[in-house]
Amino acid sequence: MTRPTPLSGFPEWLPAERLAEQQVLDRLRRTFELYGFSPLETRAVEPLDQLLRKGETSKEVYILRRLQAVEGAQSGSASAEPGGARLGADDEVSLGLHFDLTVPFARYVLENAGKLQFPFRRYQIQKVWRGEKPQAGRYREFLQADIDIVDRDTLPPHYEAEIPLVIGDALRSLPIPAVRIMVNNRKLCEGFYRGLGLEDPEEILRIVDKLDKIGPNAVAELIIGAGGTESQAKACLALAEIRSQDTSFADAVRALGVEHPLLDEGIAELSAVVETAREHSPGLVEATLKIARGLDYYTGTVYETELAGYEQYGSICSGGRYDNLASAGKDVFPGVGISIGVSRLLGLLFDSDALAVSRPTPTAVLVALWSEEERAASNRIAAALRARGIATEVAPVPAKLGKQIRYAERRGIPFVWFPASASAEGGDQVKDIRSGEQVAADSGEWNPPAADMAPTLQ
Template identity: 60%
Template structure:
């Protein structure tokens, strides 16, 4: 399936590909709901003022305007007009607005999942589309939010990703307090600047990051060395704590961050063994996180970029003096599904939901065939009725082309038989009780190889 999107950056799936995407979406939804997350959707449209509240990202936003705006009432989208309308570019900004607007109707801590399309006018490339689906979970508190939710969110995501037909993955987790406390402890006070430089580690390498730290932030050789040593720590257990302490830096915020990250990793070692690592190079430089930060890679597909990112915000939203801290993670569904499809990592067992095609004996038998179909559907068996009484060979071919496993025949005496067209086996069957094998009842999506 190496089709090209007819509009670059706007992928569309064939029916059998969509079944893989549906399986991913259904699996995520099921996991999120089992953990008590409520579904919400927000409108696709926000005001420009809302979207650009935190600045920096306006290049990616699609503005809206009515094509034929006769009365001039609707403003043309224009970043200078905060009331102009535009498409959301993530689900966090709209969720923050939703929480503030509906605070009086929500029970805090409020846990929600949100699976929707978002749009960014970026230059399309592999793993980066202009229209794509994100699946977010967040817990947001009113005033305060126990740290335990940081642990829980990571575990829920590890469980959700484990249920998907994707290669092995690693959640790489760090903590902003740890990093900022450490930089402060070694005398680098522009912590945002250090984070931005460290964020480039994978792209430009340690030597060039050291140069940046020295030239742009005035770091000494020793300071740059220590910052890079911190970023080089990567452990599958809580041994990172000792390794950080061995660097001899003292700072209260550093201690708080060490303690928080230790809790997350400790729980993960127990409950999601092998899926989570402490990675002290994770910076997420441009985002406004205040504690836990997470990125996720598919093992063997690291160059795809993070497939799930997020973290803790002390103030996801605020309403006057009232603050709503939040912690959440966002899965890049389209990025994942594109990879699954382009590398054929998983596939659907057939291209349609239909399990049974009811063949027609004669054109007059359509109504009787509908009766049989209704009985099968009543037991959850997806069933189609042929539209014309073509030769049986043609009707079987109709099923075969779609991957429909069974064709049902009723002769003029009302005798029913069902044929498994994969094996050719044909047996008597009762419309009131016949069931296909479990694995044929619904479309299954299975990993290749």
């Protein structure tokens, strides 16, 4: 075998990075569970027709075939479609890898509705796959951490105000730069556009979504190109400029003189989101009326999140309220959710050395080994330490003492334990190899400082 090389778009972390990722995930989980979200996982695959329901993402899907089915096709089986998306056997549905966690979750809710308690809140931390061209910060395989709350028939709007509290607490539990959640409301925009007399509010939303990329002049031109007047375009841009960390955005919107019942509803909902967040975490949430979110399925509050110092990389955490994603016959399950792009976030932080762990191994203590015959004695010490929650390894070989200490040093293991049998002083000793301090110790009683028990994020 020749030495393998990385696959573009499929990032893999080194052990220290993975240890950091694991700690990040543990803290996210902890916060999600404090808010009563249940862990959930769905299978990696969905029927292809479900994945292709949303036109926009159809190009990004990885389809699956069993090699056996392919080989059957190559040896002349009539049922195979050359190059096609179907699996070989007729009784199997065509499958693709999921490209997000929202579509699979909506399907899961429909499939298991009779066994779930509504409103149902779940978090889901899984890999997703997109066959896009890999670019900086854009992967073909990446980890997402999603939370959603779905209800049967109707979903009270206060859940749209709760989501930013959860995400705020979760992200603020990490030693990362400050986050700002930018919120808007689809009803507010749609009501405003309709109040202005614009007849295709979705089209206007898609145009305004390009504001940061193409600038206000180009946006105005596109609105006019879509049948709007100059003054309508101007009003749309004026709306998009409004932002506030309190409910004063409402006055600014009113000052534009547009009226529509949907606009009133949107302003009320967005005010509740901003007010709830302001009481909980001042500075966390900002009404930012240019936020549009490209995807069609959002129907109320939408969220995007900026990381201070990393604004140019776009949103690290996005979502919104959706009313039409999960429905079967008369059953409708509206929901609201948000998704943290974990791989993308960590990729940015690792690349700029902004996140690391205190040591690159779980091990706190290396038990030295005087001879291979004394391995059982060193094992007993290790077992006694582990029984009290102290992560411990035994030295691989009875090398010279200096070599065993260097073994620990290279790994960032803070303590080396010297078993009594060959120690000059008689009893067991433990050495902090950073300070050089060495003390007598009993493996049934000694504890490392709390900060050294496990690797911590820093």
